Amino acid sequence: MDLQDYVDNAGDIFVLPEAVIKIKQLIDDDAASLDDIAEVINYDPAIMTQVLKISNSALYKFPNTITTVSKAIQVIGTHSIYDLVLAYGVASAFKDIATDVIDLDKYWEESVFCGLLCKYLADELGLKEPEKLFVCGLLHNLGELVMVQLNPENAKKCMDISSKRPLQQQKQHLGFSYVDISSRLLDLWGIPSDIVHIVESTHGAQQEPMTQEQQVIQLGYLLALNNINNEHFSRFDGVTPEMYGVLNLDKESIDNAVDFSNLQLMSALALFSPSSFALF
Numbered sequence: 001m002d003l004q005d006y007v008d009n010a011g012d013i014f015v016l017p018e019a020v021i022k023i024k025q026l027i028d029d030d031a032a033s034l035d036d037i038a039e040v041i042n043y044d045p046a047i048m049t050q051v052l053k054i055s056n057s058a059l060y061k062f063p064n065t066i067t068t069v070s071k072a073i074q075v076i077g078t079h080s081i082y083d084l085v086l087a088y089g090v091a092s093a094f095k096d097i098a099t100d101v102i103d104l105d106k107y108w109e110e111s112v113f114c115g116l117l118c119k120y121l122a123d124e125l126g127l128k129e130p131e132k133l134f135v136c137g138l139l140h141n142l143g144e145l146v147m148v149q150l151n152p153e154n155a156k157k158c159m160d161i162s163s164k165r166p167l168q169q170q171k172q173h174l175g176f177s178y179v180d181i182s183s184r185l186l187d188l189w190g191i192p193s194d195i196v197h198i199v200e201s202t203h204g205a206q207q208e209p210m211t212q213e214q215q216v217i218q219l220g221y222l223l224a225l226n227n228i229n230n231e232h233f234s235r236f237d238g239v240t241p242e243m244y245g246v247l248n249l250d251k252e253s254i255d256n257a258v259d260f261s262n263l264q265l266m267s268a269l270a271l272f273s274p275s276s277f278a279l280f
Helices: 003-013 018-028 034-043 045-055 069-076 078-093 104-125 130-139 142-150 152-157 166-174 178-188 193-200 212-228 241-245 251-272
Strands: none
Touching (some): 003 142, 018 034, 018 078, 034 045, 034 069, 045 078, 045 251, 069 078, 104 130, 104 251, 130 212, 152 166, 178 193, 212 241, 241 251
């Protein structure tokens, strides 16, 4: 199969919850109200629970407990709520991936860490909707799960990172990267184009970064890869001073970002790892 075959097959197998699609339609509809969006979320108990858990988590640190979806939307904003619902919806769509091929715990640990790091950097830089960067970091490597499902033998070939970095392995064995699958699948699902464009720019060697958001995902990807695979890579392996300098950050600020994200990782995994969705 070529790249598009994998994407098309994945689109048939992995299906987003209806609520994710409906919320996107309401956000795009000028006539829709906050109550309309809240009603869709409240209709799906799993998504409603997730929204309230995230709203009251350390990701936001609001001083007062948020007890209703309507209040969460008022405080966080409709677009940010959509981003968080999307993160939940995509993760749940991939919850049944076979664990005999891939270490799913490590996969989600790296993905969630990348999301946390990208959100932290977005906050530090004052970027709008930092949750969007969290979602991009979380979903950038979905292509690996697609490959595990559709061609486990090829997936296994790309897992040996003791001699080559993951992108090199993917290019060698597949001719494209997992990010290529991820971005095309998100586009096939009708995910907002700004998220798709950020995800598809994850590998700087493939596309020169044009925005701060793209620069953040490129930096976040490398730092997350190194952090979770520290038996193979040092913290700044593959990271050049120019990559964080262009964002007006220095090495100390990057160290702080990685350390802070590590502190948040376990609690965030409980929110976004599919293993935490077992009750639903």
